Amino acid sequence: MEIILSFLSFMLLFNHLDGTPQFTTCPSSVCLSQPVTYECNSGADTLAWIVLDTNGDRVGSPVAYTVFNNVGDTGSIGGQFITVLTVGGSSLVSNITFTPTLNMNNYTVQCGAVGTLVNCSIVIANIPSAPIPSSITFYSDSLTFPWSPSNSSCLSHYNVNVTSIEYTISTNDTSLSLPVPSTNDTEHSISVVAVDTGGRYMDPVDQRTFVADVPEFVTNIQLNQTDLSIDVSWEEVKKIINQYFMLFL
Ligand SMILES: *[C@@H]1O[C@H](CO)[C@@H](O)[C@H](O)[C@H]1NC(C)=O
Ligand SMILES: *[C@@H]1O[C@H](CO)[C@@H](O)[C@H](O)[C@H]1NC(C)=O
Ligand SMILES: *[C@@H]1O[C@H](CO)[C@@H](O)[C@H](O)[C@H]1NC(C)=O
Ligand SMILES: *[C@@H]1O[C@H](CO)[C@@H](O)[C@H](O)[C@H]1NC(C)=O
Numbered sequence: 001m002e003i004i005l006s007f008l009s010f011m012l013l014f015n016h017l018d019g020t021p022q023f024t025t026c027p028s029s030v031c032l033s034q035p036v037t038y039e040c041n042s043g044a045d046t047l048a049w050i051v052l053d054t055n056g057d058r059v060g061s062p063v064a065y066t067v068f069n070n071v072g073d074t075g076s077i078g079g080q081f082i083t084v085l086t087v088g089g090s091s092l093v094s095n096i097t098f099t100p101t102l103n104m105n106n107y108t109v110q111c112g113a114v115g116t117l118v119n120c121s122i123v124i125a126n127i128p129s130a131p132i133p134s135s136i137t138f139y140s141d142s143l144t145f146p147w148s149p150s151n152s153s154c155l156s157h158y159n160v161n162v163t164s165i166e167y168t169i170s171t172n173d174t175s176l177s178l179p180v181p182s183t184n185d186t187e188h189s190i191s192v193v194a195v196d197t198g199g200r201y202m203d204p205v206d207q208r209t210f211v212a213d214v215p216e217f218v219t220n221i222q223l224n225q226t227d228l229s230i231d232v233s234w235e236e237v238k239k240i241i242n243q244y245f246m247l248f249l
């Protein structure tokens, strides 16, 4: 049977037990939309969870466990923070699991025994900075656009924006090969952003622009994206002359 006492009665009943609580898992930053678990050992036969919002106000009601709880007993704070007792006995261990949202930035998760709460802040990782594009390499009928890999721990994927075909391509790679666009003497632009698990990204740092002076149309460009690959097909151009590109900041 699940026993979750209110924090007040928990304090009254067990205030003679003092622990040295510690977070055994407290990530320095967390990713949006990716469930995360913090782990706490209260060092005592009681354990309490409290969540404070950005203003320092309590979120929901605290969850408290005692030596009378069973391992596996769960609790909930505000419906968003789920706790579970993982180790019973004289030194209780419990996990709290939640899915970070932007408004949880700077929330404080507290854990401990009576009178000795320790803190773990919820820090949402920064938006990944935009990758730095490298030079485009031109081949007879295609181009390759590479960029610097993102160091963000919350990277989801890269979005490459090709204005000439008004298309945004998602990829996990750090370069993309495309057919030389079909429109004659038109300026084309390619830019890349790093998208995090919350769908956030920084504006592209720059945009590679080039003009392909194609003597004949490349026709029927098709880009079909599946989960893991991008299939590109086009009708071959016989000759391509005078390709160049410029870098605009
Ligand atoms: C509790 O959290 C820790 C750290 O994330 C994890 O290794 C462990 O498997 C979790 N235990 C349970 C029962 O969820
Ligand atoms: C979070 O806390 C830090 C340090 O206390 C502060 O600089 C920052 O502005 C806070 N962010 C939010 C979103 O409240
Ligand atoms: C824990 O966080 C609360 C609220 O931000 C703060 O008042 C308290 O001083 C912190 N305790 C520790 C040990 O840092
Ligand atoms: C990524 O690199 C930038 C610039 O070098 C640095 O400021 C940032 O702290 C790094 N982030 C991570 C998660 O390593």
Ligand SMILES: *[C@@H]1O[C@H](CO)[C@@H](O)[C@H](O)[C@H]1NC(C)=O
Pocket (backbone or CB within 6 Å): 161, 162, 163, 168
């Ligand atoms: C692609 O680039 C065009 C032109 O710069 C811009 O208007 C559009 O918003 C971009 N699309 C995305 C998805 O970034």
Ligand SMILES: *[C@@H]1O[C@H](CO)[C@@H](O)[C@H](O)[C@H]1NC(C)=O
Pocket (backbone or CB within 6 Å): 156, 157, 170, 171, 172, 227, 228, 229
């Ligand atoms: C990127 O990799 C992840 C994990 O392997 C996968 O789920 C996702 O579909 C990939 N995204 C793209 C655009 O290929």
Ligand SMILES: *[C@@H]1O[C@H](CO)[C@@H](O)[C@H](O)[C@H]1NC(C)=O
Pocket (backbone or CB within 6 Å): 184, 185, 213, 214, 215, 216, 217
């Ligand atoms: C592309 O432009 C070049 C130079 O202006 C011209 O000679 C060629 O015929 C054009 N190709 C097409 C398919 O319009």
Ligand SMILES: *[C@@H]1O[C@H](CO)[C@@H](O)[C@H](O)[C@H]1NC(C)=O
Pocket (backbone or CB within 6 Å): 222, 223, 224, 231, 232, 233
């Ligand atoms: C892309 O999809 C269209 C319609 O399903 C199909 O006709 C075409 O052959 C596909 N192209 C590639 C390169 O797979």
